[in-house]
Amino acid sequence: MMPINQWPSAERPRERLLAQGAAALSDAELLAIFLRTGVSGCSAVELARQLLQQFGGLSALLAANKQEFCAIRGLGEAKFVQLQATMELARRHLASALQRESCMNSPQAVRDYLRSHLQGLEEERFLLLLLDSQHRVISLEALARGTIDAAAVYPREVVKVALSANAAAVILAHNHPSGIAEPSQADRHITGRIQQALALVDIPVLDHLVVGSGESCSFAERGWL
Known part of the structure; x- marks a missing residue:
């Protein structure tokens, strides 16, 4: 296979990025720039394509743990550390x-x-984004791990954290490891309980974002808040 440095200049990922901007590149091309080199008989671009296919997309690759990442030929601890940074x-x-x-x-x-x-x-995680009176970020707090209906997401704890930070508003967020961002009835139920609890101390919930694989769902956009 022809190495990348022998490709026509207009087709090389680095040159394309400089000429057209990073947004013009595919996931495989961007990943190839990060990898810098391929492996024997496989260019960096081809290695990147194989990795994306093997992991099931860019999001899954970026979320891979050290053991999963370093087990792939052409990767290793140094690249894992570089990616995390x-x-x-x-x-x-x-x-x-x-x-x-x-x-x-x-x-x-x-x-x-x-x-x-x-x-x-x-795993599922529930986050609380704390905002000041100008709706600027104060901090991001992790409140629970595990499924929302089984994990300890207590409205009183949300209120305690919000008051401790002197927050004027909050945004809730959690992920669905299944990759499907559609909110469940449990999601809507806990959101309502948290919203009611915070309303007692005059702290509005501006949104609840459910994050899936490559997509997300906003409660505010659905008109649920």
Whole structure:
């Protein structure tokens, strides 16, 4: 197989990124730039395609644990560490932007930030995004792990955390490991209980985001809040 450095310049991922921007590249091309090199008989792009197919997409690959990631030929601990650092930089960049301006002005940034923490996880997690009076991010708190109806997501604990942070509003978020973002009846029930509890201390719930695989569902957009 012809190595990438012998491809026509317009077809090489790095050159395409410089000429057209990162958004123009496919998942495989972006991953190939991260990998830098392929393995014997396999270019970085082809290796990236194989990885995406093997893991079932980019989200699952990025969520892979160290053992799963390092077990693949062409990967290893150094690349795993590099990937984790890259993802954390992205999360911190998103958080920094939300701390400077109102979340209501950047709903997509809020969604991207929460998805970066929840998408691809093998277990369900429930997060609480605490906001100040200008709807800027104060902090992101993890309240529970496991299925929402079985995990300890107690409205009184949500109120306690919100008051401790002097939050003026909150956004709820959790993931569905099944990959399906459609909220369940249990999701709607716990959201209503939390909303009622916070209303007693004048803290509104601005949204509840359910994160699936490559998609998310907003309670606010559904008109459920």
